[in-house]
Structure formats: C-alpha cells, structure tokens
Amino acid sequence: MEHHQNIPEFPEWLDQNIFEEFLKLDFPNFKSINQFDIEQTCGKGENFTTLVLRVKFVVNLKDDSQVTTSYIVKLLPTTLSTRDMISSWKVFDKEKLSYSQYVPHFEQMYAKVNKKSRFGAKYYELTSPKTEEMIVLEDLGNRGFRNTNRQLGLDMDHTKTVLEKLAQLHAASAVYYELNGPYPYLYDRNLCSEEDKFQEFRETQAKSLIDALPHFGAEHLTYALKTYTSRAPDMYQAFAAKFENEFRCLNHGDFYCNNIMFQYDKNGKISETYFIDLQMSRYCSPAQDLIYFLLSSVSIDLKLSKFEYFISFYHSKLIENLKLLQYPKQLPKKRDLHVAIFNHGDWAYPVISLLLPLVLIDPNEKSNMDTLMDQDTEGDKFRNTLFGNPRIIQHYKKILPWAYNRGLFEYKNNQN
Structure with missing residues (x-):
C-alpha cells in the first residue's frame, strides 16, 4: 500500500484505517486499500474557519479490479490560537447535528409528498470518535459538482x-x-x-x-x-x-x-x-x-x-x-x-x-x-x-x- 502526503498540515492521527468502514459501506466487495493520499481542497484564501482536506483512495476489490474514490474531511485549523477560538464556537457540534439529523429529515419530508429534494453531500457517521473534531462527507466533486x-x-x-x-x-x-x-x-x-x-x-x-x-x-x-x-x-x-x-x-x-x-x-x-x-x-x-x-x-x-x-x-x-x-x-x-x-x-x-x-x-x-x-x-x-x-x-x-x-x-x- 502506497501513501503520499501532499499537505504540511497533515494530522498524524488521520490515517486510512478511519475510512475503511466507509469504503466497505460504499463498495460491498471491498478487499483492501491500495493507495491513500491527502490534499487540500481549497486554494489560498478560500476557507477561513476549518481545514478542509480531500482524502483519496485507490481500492482493491474482491474481483481483482480497482476503483478510485475520495472523501472530504473537515478539521479544526492547525494554528492553536485560531483553533481554540473556532472550537469555542461549537460549529462542529452544530454541523454534525444538521447533517446527521435535520437535513435527512427534511429530505424525507419531501419524499413523503413525492418530491425529490436533496440539500447536500452524504454524511458519514464515525463509529469510533476521534479525540480531534472531524466531519467526513461525500466528495461532491466525484459527481461533477463545482463552485462558480x-x-x-x-x-x-x-x-x-x-x-x-x-x-x-x-x-x-x-x-x-x-x-x-x-x-x-x-x-x-x-x-x-x-x-x-x-x-x-x-x-x-x-x-x-x-x-x-x-x-x-x-x-x-x-x-x-x-x-x-x-x-x-x-x-x-x-x-x-x-x-x-x-x-x-x-x-x-x-x-x-x-x-x-x-x-x-x-x-x-x-x-x-x-x-x-x-x-x-x-x-x-x-x-x-x-x-x-x-x-x-x-x-x-x-x-x-x-x-x-x-x-x-x-x-x-x-x-x-x-x-x-x-x-x-x-x-x-x-x-x-x-x-x-x-x-x-x-x-x-x-x-x-x-x-x-x-x-x-x-x-x-x-x-x-x-x-x-x-x-x-x-x-x-x-x-x-x-x-x-x-x-x-x-x-x-x-x-x-x-x-x-x-x-x-x-x-x-x-x-x-
């Protein structure tokens, strides 16, 4: 398994094992991870409150084929002064609650009246909470989504x-x-x-x-x-x-x-x-x-x-x-x-x-x-x-x- 690090702020504890449960969920015939890369998603001056990373994988499947996929990971900034201030805002607590509880419920409300309405990326619930605050989301870029x-x-x-x-x-x-x-x-x-x-x-x-x-x-x-x-x-x-x-x-x-x-x-x-x-x-x-x-x-x-x-x-x-x-x-x-x-x-x-x-x-x-x-x-x-x-x-x-x-x-x- 190859691992490439493309970002100086890469947190040491952020490893491929965290994502294996999500890969197994997305690929039922998952076998192993062939390659694991991390890169920043935002250019300079595009994000002010969180460190946003793209975690990329090449995955081996049980039929000996390979697929590529990626996830978006949101973390607190690495600068301690900024990190402490943003942590005090409770923004991670709020965002997790919105993604895990409210947005899915809103989407279900429309489904019940036969209207398809999706509001955002798929949210991945961590079963083994890390000491660090972290949010894992679908990488919308894989479906061609982009900003203007x-x-x-x-x-x-x-x-x-x-x-x-x-x-x-x-x-x-x-x-x-x-x-x-x-x-x-x-x-x-x-x-x-x-x-x-x-x-x-x-x-x-x-x-x-x-x-x-x-x-x-x-x-x-x-x-x-x-x-x-x-x-x-x-x-x-x-x-x-x-x-x-x-x-x-x-x-x-x-x-x-x-x-x-x-x-x-x-x-x-x-x-x-x-x-x-x-x-x-x-x-x-x-x-x-x-x-x-x-x-x-x-x-x-x-x-x-x-x-x-x-x-x-x-x-x-x-x-x-x-x-x-x-x-x-x-x-x-x-x-x-x-x-x-x-x-x-x-x-x-x-x-x-x-x-x-x-x-x-x-x-x-x-x-x-x-x-x-x-x-x-x-x-x-x-x-x-x-x-x-x-x-x-x-x-x-x-x-x-x-x-x-x-x-x-x-x-x-x-x-x-």
Whole structure:
C-alpha cells in the first residue's frame, strides 16, 4: 500500500484505517486499500474557519479490479490560537447535528409528498470518535459538482436556482419546527461564543473601511458609519431578534457562493444545487440568508437592480413548498418578507464590510483568519489591500449608497 502526503498540515492521527468502514459501506466487495493520499481542497484564501482536506483512495476489490474514490474531511485549523477560538464556537457540534439529523429529515419530508429534494453531500457517521473534531462527507466533486467564479457573481439562472432550493430548505425547517418543537440552543446564534472575541477586530475593520471611503466617493457616509459601527453588535454572535408573528426557519447561516455547489448536464444546464458548510445555521427570519446571499454572491449587475425581484421570486417558492408540506400556520405574505428584510437589515453591514471584500479579492495566502484578526502591520496591510482593490471599489461605489439610502446604516436595538 502506497501513501503520499501532499499537505504540511497533515494530522498524524488521520490515517486510512478511519475510512475503511466507509469504503466497505460504499463498495460491498471491498478487499483492501491500495493507495491513500491527502490534499487540500481549497486554494489560498478560500476557507477561513476549518481545514478542509480531500482524502483519496485507490481500492482493491474482491474481483481483482480497482476503483478510485475520495472523501472530504473537515478539521479544526492547525494554528492553536485560531483553533481554540473556532472550537469555542461549537460549529462542529452544530454541523454534525444538521447533517446527521435535520437535513435527512427534511429530505424525507419531501419524499413523503413525492418530491425529490436533496440539500447536500452524504454524511458519514464515525463509529469510533476521534479525540480531534472531524466531519467526513461525500466528495461532491466525484459527481461533477463545482463552485462558480465567486468574483464574477451569480447570473440570473444560478441565482434563481439557489433561491428555489433555499426556499425548500427554509420551508421544511419551518414545518419541522411546528411538528417537532424547537431546535437546540446551538441554533440560537451563528457562533455560540461565551465571550465577544471580535470587538477589537470589528473596530479596526470599521476604521479601515471609513478611512477608505474617499476611494468610493463616499466621504459623506463617514458620520453615518462611525455612528452605526459604534453601536451595532456582532451579528454572527448575536441572538436573533424576534418580532411578533414573524415567519422563522432554520437559516444556513453562512450562505454565500463558496458554500453552494452546482452540477450541470451535458448541455451545460444546471441539474442540481447543493449546499455545504452547515456549521453556522441559526433559527430566525429567512431575511438573514437572503441578505447574506444576495449582497455577497450575485453579480453586481443584478444584486441591486433585481433585489426586490429576487425577494419576490423566493417568496413564491417558499409559499409553494410550505403548502406542499402542509405548514399549519398562516402563510407569510410577500409584504411580511419585505418588512423582515428591513427589520433584520443589520446583516447588511457585516456582509458589505467583511464578507463581500473576501469574495471579490484574488486568492491570497494572507487571506486567512489569523491575518484578519491581526491588529498590527500584517493585518493593516491586508485591510488596505482589501479596500484598495479595483473590483471592491467598483462594487462599493454602488452598494454603499444603496445600503445607506435604504436606512441599513441606522442602528435600532431589536434584541430581546
């Protein structure tokens, strides 16, 4: 048996024996492992919270033939400071629960009403828990799934396909709640921190953005952004605001293009859409996922000019699926959804100020959690690179005045 190591962060305890039970499950005539390789799945600056590896195998079968296969493995980062912080967020606990319990149940709900709806990769339950936190998933690349170009953003067809699948997920999760009761406390927030470790980072990021406003012809927003950022909480750690009679569901929570994969038919048409990285899900208004996705991942030519249209399209698909699954409460009206977008508009700032620039910049080895959190020279250089990027300047010239004119930089304390 040959073994090749292609990654310096390769954990010593991650060996082929862990995967033998999955190989036997996937290949009933499994005989032995011929070759075992590990490689990183993400390019530089494509993943910020976890170490994502592709574990590749050449497998010997009992009929003396061979097959190749692979799995995706998610681990905590190797940098100790980042590792401890991310571990405290409970993201692995949440993602395991979503993959093992909720997503399969949602899919079964649709199967019962004769609708085929799959939301993501197959999850492999470890029978021998490791001391390290680890998640093993199907490698969707084996079925031709891939991401789109994040810097270009999604076109009309891709955006509508994503919103239709998102509406299915939201509808199933809302019906599940009514039939089975509340989700665990892990789903009350995106990140379940015991303490706010981001305050200094938020202040530095806000200062860098405000200092860069002349790049975008937006100096007139200085006072508004200073006032807003001095009061607004970290939305990733905040408990969801609750409004009377508001429709709520399980949000993906980190819903942007890197966490959406597409499969295409022989003619290049989208045949399937899957969601990955369910580690930050939160039970709240669907406004969170909608704001997050539309502002971060849709092409600049569409995200603002078609914003209301996309909300309306999503609403039509949400109602369609709520009816199909026999949602027992009053159906949310289109007006209700637009009100929710306004009520939860505080999501716009973190998407615009942090997520969008990371989506738009070129791959960069400095684009990681350690650099983002750095308050000294390296962090300052990175932030200057972000806000001086021509692609980011092009977006900000349009999106900053759009957000300001919608009142999205006016903070109102909605926390209960």
